[in-house]
Amino acid sequence: MQRLLQFIEDFKQYIALCFFVVLSFSLMAFGDLSQFGGLRSVVVSTIGVFQDAFSFIPNPVALKSENSSLRDLNAQLSFEVQKSRQSSIENDKLRSLLQFKSISKLPLVPAEVVGKTIGSIRSYITINRGTSSGIAQGMAVMTDRGLVGVVASVSTNFAIVSIIKNRDIRVAARLESSRLDGVVYWEDDEILVMKNLPKTYSIQLGEIVVTSEFSTKFPPNIPIGKVVGNYNDPNSLFATLKIQSFVQFETLEQVFVVTTLPNPERIYLEERYQQELAAKAKQKKSVKKPTKDSTGTVNENP
Amino acid sequence: MKIRETTLFDKVPQLRYAVYAAVAVVLAIADFLLIPLIEIQGVVPDIIVILVVWIAISEGQLLGIISGFLCGLLVDFLSYEGVLGVHALVNTLAGFTAGYFFKESRTTLTLQTYRFVLILFLATFVHNTIFSFLYIRTTEATLIEFFTKYVFAKSVYTIVFGTIPVLFRSLRN
Known part of the structure; x- marks a missing residue:
């Protein structure tokens, strides 16, 4: 017994340490603060009162x-x-x-613009519809506001659309009220131009320009833009109008593809006739050469 | 020779335990009310461990262990974290560590010199290492962050506060 007491006396710190460590672990394992219930709530509310009292002290870091x-x-x-x-x-x-x-009475396929190259000589957009959606090269593309362009190239799921702000595209157009026909195309400005209009007619600013029935590429009566001015050229026989497109190409997000192609019979007929005319002209040139008389005047029909 | 007047503590030595208890309660409450106000990057000093180390150096290792356990239990009880015994364990170990440096003849010298700060740093280091191992999840911090922020930085911040009683005591004497 004496030895035991001596042992405890010698190692009391370690015994105490072991005891309290075991006690701490036991508390961790079995002690639940919720068991203190009401007492804890009293402590918490008291601390809350103190915290409230000290809340006026600002804490810069916090x-x-x-x-x-x-x-x-x-x-x-x-x-x-x-x-x-x-x-x-x-x-x-x-x-x-x-x-x-x-x-709209036109057969339309909605598409989303997934790529855009605007501002270069040949501006174009890429849309997320291709042959799988019935899109083909040459189809017109538009929005609810007006004409966008024409499908230039197509793959299974995508298509490239040449927009009308492109030097390769010329649109047979008509002034909606005046019923005058001309050609709309883009030069290199923000504004489109409409040419081949007789100067003798008076045209009002704001008049709407639509696609013409003469067009072999676009369905008729699709709005293009409105007249915002004219180029006054005294040497020209024809008037040239400034046309503001209805479509904001920079913010274009959704478009419709008109899934009708121009009538191939009409195209074939017109092309054949053009070829015939060209052949005739060539034939005439080779048979009858122009002659010069003594005064130097050229006689095309001697 | 310096002659000191007899105080109430000399007449009733047990009174100092009551003082320790009162200080522990005050520090525990301050730990909740004031310490969060001086938080720096999530690091706060542990003022309870200063008292535990002080008791361990003044009274010996055994009392250091007991006071560590009781002070820790008080903090556990007041804390919102809900796990009873964690602070009790780490403060017990801090008291035990600090108690190793108890020498009755050199108590006064230790308490009013840098030795106290060094002992405090060591005890706090042990305290913070074990506490952080128990509380900080491995996903919350890397090993380097664990030691720099939760162990080293917290220990340094604690010893900054630990110098206050040292200065106070050395100035008084």
């Missing part, structure tokens, strides 16, 4: 951290607002497109 997190939250919310605003705009756009599709 304030800085709170400030930072609020700034983050603000940025996040701004982003959400922006996203929501964009969704609303997109919603309006889609609604108008949907409405347009339901009232």
